[in-house]
Amino acid sequence: MSKLPHIGTSIFSTMSHMANEHNAINLSQGFPNFPVDNRLKNLVAHWSSQEIHQYLPMAGFPPLLEKIAILTQKSYGRSVHPNTEVLITAGATEGIFATLQALVHPKEEVIILDPSYDCYETPILLGNAIPKRIPLKDDFTPNWELIGNTLNANTKMIIINNPHNPSGRIWSEHDFTQLEQLVTLYPNLLILADEVYEYITFEQKHRSINQREQLKNRSIIVSSFGKSFHITGWKIGYLIAPEPLMNEIKKVHQFLVFSVNSMAQYALNDYMELVNVNELGAFYQHKRDFFRSLLHETPLELLPSEGSYFQVASYASLSKENDLDFTKRLVTEYGVAAVPLSPFYADNKQTQCIRFCFAKEDHTLQEAAKRLRNL
Structure with missing residues (x-):
């Protein structure tokens, strides 16, 4: 009997498979x-x-842990101890999984703000804890009234x-x-802060939990070398957390992967x-502005993209289809x-x-926009 009966193939795998099948961008x-x-x-x-x-x-290659501590100091003015407050992980996803397994107990609640990345809920369920999915507002900003009404004495963590x-806000x-x-x-509330796109912001500089005196000592912050250095296939990231929390996370991490790829750590250290x-x-x-300028020639309505390498667009003026049907038709009829x-x-x-992901070569974005102008 399945422990995750409602989990199927991820939407990312589904759409990438369709793209390959139909030779779509x-x-x-x-x-x-x-x-x-x-x-x-x-x-x-x-x-x-x-x-x-x-x-x-x-915990990681000691010189690389030192480099992360230096980067954190330069970026956010936070002093972290490399030997006790930093952990190299097998991608951000492993860091999130290890954190939730280590710190959330059965029947405790974890708040997730939707739309949310699909790796958050599964480790909560596997730990027999309770995910509480709360929608963001229509503009993808937090609904603090709803969050406040959901928090209770049994809430262990908010992600x-x-x-x-996906919104880029x-x-x-x-x-x-x-x-x-x-x-x-x-x-007793803990914060799991997924900041993997921390260095990809535009008009406004990133605000990090690392900079918040009231929050950082009860937070676990997730970062990603894969996102920052365009090496997603390396699956390497890191966590920053106060030592008592990190000690618990390391207990899980050591039995998930023990340690992370040595060659990647040496190379990243240099x-x-x-x-x-x-x-x-x-x-x-530059990528965002270029892609948005191209999409202005399509019927799609562009929403704000303030960070990450994603652009959300509304097709409401084009179709009343549900979004899954629309994206499938986008692949089969328009090749995107x-x-x-x-x-x-x-x-x-x-x-x-x-x-849309705009972390692509300019000619790829141009060809995609050319096809989307036919909508």
């Missing part, structure tokens, strides 16, 4: 299609010939995602102050001395794959919105 799955930095590839080539292929320490996937100062007011009412993460926002803002938003909601809410 794949703007559905969130991965870049442009080359990785040659400096990073050269580092991998160098380290592949060295004798560094055995297990590294469970936040900023910058947000980012949190305002008001959102953080609202969260700070709520945690004062619930002193690469972090060469790369400036603060240039990422400008790079992706996008992702419907309804699978990101617990109740499959219909917003008549779809998500």
Whole structure:
């Protein structure tokens, strides 16, 4: 008997499969299609010939942990201890899974803000805890009245995602102050902050939990080398958390993967001395602006994209179809794959919105827009 009877193939796999089957341009799955930095590839080539292929320490390669601590200090002004408050994970997803398994007990509640990434709910269910799915407002900002009404003494954790996937919205100062007011009412509440797109923001700079004195000591912050350095297939990320929480997470992490790919850690340790993460926002803002300018020539209505490499668009003026049918027709009739938003909601809410990934070569975006102009 299945432990996850309602879980099927992810919408990302479904749409990518359809894109391949129909030779469509794949703007559905969130991965870049442009080359990785040659400096990073050269580092991998160098380290592949060295004798560094055995297990590294469970928490991560110590020099890389130091580099993360330095980056956190430079980016957010937060001092973290590399040996006790940082953990290298096998991608952000493993970090999220280990955190939820370690810190949430059976029957405790975890708040998820929908539309939400599909890896949040499963570890909660596997731990016999209770996911409480709360919709964001129609503009994809937090509904603090609804969140406040849902919190109770049995709520163990709230998961936040900023910058947000799938909407591309980012949190305002008001959102953080609202969260700070709520945690004062619930002193045992923990925060799992998914910040994997932290270095991909545009007009407004990213606000991180790392910068919030009232929140950081009860928070687990998730970051991703895969997202920041265009290496999603490496599946490597990291967590930052206060030592008492991190000790519990490490107990689970060591029996999930023990340690993370050694060659990747050596290469990233060197690469972090060469790369400036603060240039990422400008790079992706060019992509966003270019893609939006192309889509203005289509009948789609573009919603705000403040961070991440996603653009949400409404097709409400074109069709009354549900979003899954519309995206399937987009593949079969127009040769472009996008992702419907309804699978990101617990109740499959219909917003008549779809998500495009613009982390693609310019010519890919141009060809996709050319096809979308035929809508």
